[in-house]
Amino acid sequence: MDMSFSPELEPFRQEVRSFFATEYPQDILDKVRKGHSLSTAEVRKAEMALGAKGWLATAWPKEFGGPGWSIEEQYIFDEELERAGAPTVTPMGVIYVGPVIYTFGSDAQKEKWLGPTRSGEMGWAQGYSEPGSGSDLASLQFSAKRDGDEFVLNGHKIWTSAAQHADWIFLLARTSKGERKQQGISFICCEMDRPGVTLVPIIGIDGKHYLNQVIFEDVRVPAEYMIGEEGKGWEYSTYLLGHERTSYARIGAKRKMLSDLKDIAKAALAGGNEALINDMSFVARLADTEIKVDGLETTVLRILSSVADGGAPGNEASIVKILATETHQAITELMLEACGRAAVVGTPDSASPDWAADPVTAYAPPAVSTYFATRAQSIYGGTNEIQKNIIAKRVLGL
Template sequence: MNLDQTAALDAFQNEVRSYFERDYPQDILEKVATGASLTTAEVRRAEMALGEKGWLASAWPAEYGGPGWSIEEQYVFDEELERAGAPTVTPMGVVYVGPLIYSFGTDEQKAQWLPGIRDGSVGWAQGYSEPEAGSDLASLQFSAVRDGDDYVLNGTKIWTSAAQHADWIFLLVRTSREEKKQQGISFVCCKIDQPGVTIKPIITIDGKYVLSQCEFVDVRVPVTNRIGDEGKGWTYSQYLLGNERTSYARIGGKRKQLASIRAIASNIPTGGNQRLIDDPLFAQRLSQAEIHVDALEITTLRVLVSVRDGGAPGNEASTLKIMATEAAQEITTLFLEAAADHGIRKFEDSVSPEWTGDASFAAPAVATYFGTRAQSIYGGTNEIQRNIIAKRVLGL
């Protein structure tokens, strides 16, 4: 992939940057910068702003209402969104189920669901993990029993991201029991606010409500809400998981965090006092984190080149998942150590009262640190990703 700034790509980058600086909801940017969670209304407003511009479904081909951007333009857009500090687009609609619908869905399903996903007016959640089926997703027990023109759904999904903001949920369900557990699984979409669906909040260690447990008791959905063939849901889920694992990279956001850490460590806002950045161990670890993000970017570009050339994010996407989550944890640990150093210097204020460092970053940094601890677990644990690489990539 050639990301040299051609005149056309440079103009595109300036257009995107100008949009986030002038036209995107600035109050949303300000709230995100504090580390606060957005309400459902704010999530919808942020995503509909991009949808109105035609930029929400940034990777969709023009055939399905996307901007039809090149891989290079998609990459630049993602970089600028992260650089602006805009909230990450909820991936369940535009990154996960949307491409699945336009790739495997019927014309009726495309007409029903794609417009609301594309313009940001309809939110989606992902129903994969269960209390006894997390990393071993194929062992799921959530049942969908055929009754005439309907499926009757019973079971529990857990660790469901963004369920509190969603209108629809896509589910892996067991429609039959076969000798091989990956068989007999189907992919079904369900309105989340219908009778029999109960959403229970899960408050995570960072104090936020981003996950839920969703219980289904005799919930009826039309058979026409099934994507693709019955019993082929595992195949479709692997296609979706490839897209999910490539979405973790978020290079622009990581570079912005690293620049912030370097500024904090140098105490740039208050002019001088290089105590932390002059610590050789901290400086070394900061440089290592920057190198790891560079490696992550190159690996991401390699996967995107494969997609551009007609492939799909395959098992190699597991490498991205591991690299991205470990880089995120590495970066947030440095934030935490910078906050701790601030505490030490505050303790020494009586000796060096001239230091007036600003530690407003500390509280959000702690929450973010805790939040990233889960990144190596969700979306398939890093241990599972290493098994995939060993077996399916290296053939061991």
């Protein structure tokens, strides 16, 4: 298999690379490189910079305001974004709910939500998991009861990523009960500042605010906030999850992390890290991880090539989810090992500035933060065990 890109795409790559070097907000790049958290205003600034260029909703077709890029162009853009160290585009809007809206939504919903989502002015959160419904998402109890021209929402959503930055949340809600638990679920949107919505931050082990619990108490939303048909939310969510699980791959980011890892290892060896010097298996494990990234990239390209017509990746996306999370975790483990004692410094938001004087400890804070955050990757979006069941049943037909 020829994995190289056509030479005709090189000018496009250089255009993207130049944009991040000269037009993209450099203060955002600097903050992300140091591992610091972005404020809501900074998230909006970063995404509106891409939106102004027409490069935020990169996978959207032209008819809905996307650039109409080929699969290869989308892939190159993602590579260059990650190579530049730019923050990952918040996926809940342009990757998750956007395609659901333009595929299943009404003309009025497309008019209301697609434009500001595509420009980066509107942020979204995803209301799927509940305190008693995580990997078994179909067991959710969050209710939406019809009352005239409104739905009344009640229940809790948890592990809601980036909800503190969101203007809207899309959720799965039970509107009726069917013979199967997947029946009677609807796909509904709601403003985050609507009366009755309460956001409770969940602080991670690294001290950062990634996650939230969102509580709904008699929250009234117009009936036209429901996307598609009542009771078909499970169908729409399955379509969405195919995009979500493929988006985990982030090949460019992993290659950058591998490059950083080699720099850390060189600095550690130069600094006399005896444990690393005497560990003959470190280089072998590093090489093995590089091979896994190559394998992940091949798998992603194969899946993307099969949906070049704009469809959803489907159940094969579960393969990417497993490979991507396990490979990412392996890289962060090697990073911590290379940092050695410097890894006890803590997170970027709490580390003292004088640590940056040492080449190893300068890498340690973001490495520690990434290590802790990555532990959850094999859980969220459906645990790796759930993904293996999907592969066995729906891909292999076992």
